[in-house]
Amino acid sequence: MxxxxxxxxxxxxxxxxxxxxxxxxxxxxxxxTDLEQQAxxxxxxxxxxxxxxxxxxxxxxxxxxxxxREIESRHGRVDVVVANAGIGAHAVLGExxxxxxxxxxxxxxxxxxxxxxxxxxxxxxGGAVVVIASSxxxxxxxxxxxxxxxxxxxxxxxxxxxxxxxxxGIRMNVLSPGAVDTESLRGALGMVRTPDQVxxxxxxxxxxxxxxxxxxxxxxxxxxxxxxxxxxxFITGVELFVxxxxxxx
Numbered sequence: 001m002x003x004x005x006x007x008x009x010x011x012x013x014x015x016x017x018x019x020x021x022x023x024x025x026x027x028x029x030x031x032x033t034d035l036e037q038q039a040x041x042x043x044x045x046x047x048x049x050x051x052x053x054x055x056x057x058x059x060x061x062x063x064x065x066x067x068x069r070e071i072e073s074r075h076g077r078v079d080v081v082v083a084n085a086g087i088g089a090h091a092v093l094g095e096x097x098x099x100x101x102x103x104x105x106x107x108x109x110x111x112x113x114x115x116x117x118x119x120x121x122x123x124x125x126g127g128a129v130v131v132i133a134s135s136x137x138x139x140x141x142x143x144x145x146x147x148x149x150x151x152x153x154x155x156x157x158x159x160x161x162x163x164x165x166x167x168x169g170i171r172m173n174v175l176s177p178g179a180v181d182t183e184s185l186r187g188a189l190g191m192v193r194t195p196d197q198v199x200x201x202x203x204x205x206x207x208x209x210x211x212x213x214x215x216x217x218x219x220x221x222x223x224x225x226x227x228x229x230x231x232x233x234f235i236t237g238v239e240l241f242v243x244x245x246x247x248x249x
Contacts (some may be wrong), residue, residue: 021047022218022224023080024047027112029051032047034043058112061169064113067241073232077122080129080130080228086114087104088147090143105153108154116131125168128173136178137152138152153241171236173240176239177215178209178214179206179243209243
């Protein structure tokens with residue numbers, strides 16, 4: 001996998017880091033995005049290898065057009081786009097604010113559109129798009145209707161987009177993780193628990209999973225690499241659940 005790879009992400013997110021690191025390990029050149037220079041620099045440092053960063057806001061079309069112009073100037077093309085910027089604003093029905101709705105759908109839905117659409121002119125035949133959704137697209141927990149709804153929207157995007165790009169040789173798929181053992185998850189748990197209790201909480205989260213655990217970030221990365229590689233050359237338009245089987249039971 002020596003072709004250019006590009007991962008668009010809020011790069012400080014551990015799952016996004018895991019995806020980028022898997023591409024680096026496969027010999028790819030990776031360009032990531034983030035809202036803030038400091039967070040971007042730290043992510044590039046953590047990822048290592050042939051990785052560079054560009055500050056951009058995925059909700060702004062002009063920002064993403066500029067990102068692709070810079071990538072075209074540096075590399076000439078894009079072989080893979082990984083659209084994985086995402087946030088979660090959670091509230092139960094009756095308490096959802098307009099600000100929460102707008103922010104959730106702006107990043108999770110509009111951000112995917114503005115990540116993928118301007119890349120089309122740089123994607124060659126055989127290029128791939130991987131859109132990171134969530135198992136919440138079909139099984140949203142209580143209070144996560146906005147997050148789950150936005151992730152379901154991008155699943156529908158991809159089902160339509162594969163028809164829009166018919167004949168181009170570009171493949172598009174959705175990757176939907178379940179719970180992932182990240183620093184941010186443990187940090188959130190740690191706000192109300194001791195370190196030992198955090199480990200126990202993560203263990204309990206995995207108990208109901210057919211695998212008996214939750215995912216490691218690099219496992220999400222391996223699935224993204226698969227969907228971007230020639231090993232999946234006849235797979236397009238699918239939603240691959242990387243959740244240990246939770247969506248199936």
